[in-house]
Amino acid sequence: MIWRERIAESNAARDAAARRRVRRTVGKRDGMRCEVDGRALLNFCSNDYLGLSQHPEVIAALRDASVDGVGSTASHLVCGHHALHDALEREMADWLQAPRALLFGSGFVANLAVLQALLRKGDVCLQDRLNHASLIDAARLSDATLRRYPHGEVGTGERHIVAAGGAPALIATDGVFSMDGDVAPLHDLVAVARHHDALLYVDDAHGIGVLGPEGRGSVAAAGYGVRDVPLQLATLGKALGTYGAVVVGDEDIVQYLSETARGYVYTTALPPPLAAASLAAVRIARRADDRRDTLRALVARFRERAAQNGLDVLPSDTPIQAVMTHDDRRALAMSKSLEDAGYWVSAIRPPTVPEGAARLRVTLTALHAPHDVDALVEALARARDTAFEAVSP
Ligand SMILES: Cc1ncc(COP(=O)(O)O)c(C=O)c1O
Incomplete structure (x- = not known):
């Protein structure tokens, strides 16, 4: 066979x-x-x-919330959106100083969902060659043209945007590169995004909780906020010690994702006790x-x-x-x-x-x-x- x-x-x-x-x-x-x-x-x-995955307050939050049941029973837009999901999203938005946050099942799914919802045929998606597999796959699965530049060489990447002759551009980058550990050249990326009116999306799976004031990640560490980086991914399974992921950013974009991103709409919401554990972890991480x-x-x-x-x-x-x-x-x-x-x-x-x-x-x-x-x-x-x-x- x-x-x-x-x-x-x-x-x-x-x-x-x-x-x-x-x-x-x-x-x-x-x-x-x-x-x-x-x-x-x-x-x-x-x-x-x-070291939060075994923190007593995180464990207790999960245990206490599970007396009401484990599963969310449905997707967020049907009847699965629980007050604990809402509280986690609000805490994340407050922490990362963004208007809105949206909880996804995992970082991998969030990246697929975000890029597929935003990108259309004729768009160009610019990515660092060492970006995480989920970002690369997300662009490959979309109808946009994926252009990858050698690691850190934003100038080479910019030439792809110029060559695309005014096509809408989305730049996606790891904030901290998952296998090398270095931080993305955010100053260059923000400048290129500004110059070409491109949307900058930073996957900060390994920066959140670790870098910047209050552990707000690589974007905050570089002195940027939602004006320059309209969308960011924070995963919950790394420094926060739990599971899942949150996309934070611009109100209109996040609202659009909540209604159209297939990896958000067509999947069961995370178990509410897990959201309770993540909420406890975020509160600890901030301080x-x-x-x-x-x-x-x-x-x-x-x-x-x-x-x-x-x-x-x-x-x-x-x-x-x-x-x-x-x-x-x-x-x-x-x-x-x-x-x-x-x-x-x-x-x-x-x-x-x-x-x-x-x-x-x-x-x-x-x-x-x-x-x-x-x-x-x-x-x-x-x-x-x-x-x-x-x-x-
Ligand atoms: C940079 C980066 N983005 C996304 C992911 C995927 O996140 P998750 O493990 O929550 O699916 C990972 C690692 O797993 C990662 O290293």
């Missing part, structure tokens, strides 16, 4: 390139310590940057400067120690620190030896990153201790040396 042949062929190709993927099963968790397939590890690959300070200090410590040990780390001031191996097998070997030493750091290989850009994606959180970071860097340096010997051609 053609389908089986196709799958077998793909499996064989991924086997040959060391690109098979395996799922690991997490058991008990206690802060960043967790049981993985029965083994105790210190987690350095989660996006729980502020969590102590956690953000801890995190910043850990990032600086990691970078300093990594440089002393000669690790090849991409430039990034965020909790996402990419330790480059370039070679897929070397990334896997390093990840395995880190695991043997008690650390969980996953190997990231193409197609998640470009060819030749395999790496270990280390993520730091406010729950790590300085000595954990020191020990991790030592383990990384040892893993690099052993992997180099083992995988050298």
Whole structure:
């Protein structure tokens, strides 16, 4: 059967390139310590940057709200829109200083929904080459023309807008790039958007809660608001420690999305207890400067120690620190030896990153201790040396 042949062929190709993927099963968790397939590890690959996923107030909010039931029972426009969803949207809009917020099932779905609702045939959608897969797929699934520019090279991107000869343009970018950890060149993007009357959409999945005043993210950190960035995505499953996503921004655009975005209209609303947990998490995140300070200090410590040990780390001031191996097998070997030493750091290989850009994606959180970071860097340096010997051609 053609389908089986196709799958077998793909499996064989991924086997040959060391690109098979395996799922690991997490058991008990206690802060960043967790049981993985029965083994105790210190987690350095989660996006729980502020350590809120196990915060007692977040857990209590979910538990208390679930006495009324779990599921929302319908989509928002039918009868699934609960007062807790509404309260979460209001809190997010207030936090991110935008007129409106709209809750989606996940960040992936939100990106598909937003771009499909806004883009039409003849439009141009400009994107950084390293944008998240959901933004790229969203533009591909729309009728617009997708133009991708080399990472960070906004000037090259602008030429695509000029070449489109006045076609409506939407610029979509990660705020913090999910695999590299660097922040988008927002000043350049805002200037280009202004000049060409383009709509700028910033997916700040990894910046919200972490960067800027009150943790309002990369847009606020760069000094911009809804006038310059009319739409932003904040995901709830990373620094906020829960699940779901919220699009915030311009009143008219968000109202339009609430009536037309297929990924919003044709899906069951998130469970209200989850909205209660997210609301509690947002309230904690807003006042969590102590956690953000801890995190910043850990990032600086990691970078300093990594440089002393000669690790090849991409430039990034965020909790996402990419330790480059370039070679897929070397990334896997390093990840395995880190695991043997008690650390969980996953190997990231193409197609998640470009060819030749395999790496270990280390993520730091406010729950790590300085000595954990020191020990991790030592383990990384040892893993690099052993992997180099083992995988050298
Ligand atoms: C930049 C970015 N956007 C969107 C998403 C998708 O968000 P979610 O996990 O809520 O679907 C992710 C990661 O998952 C991401 O890294």
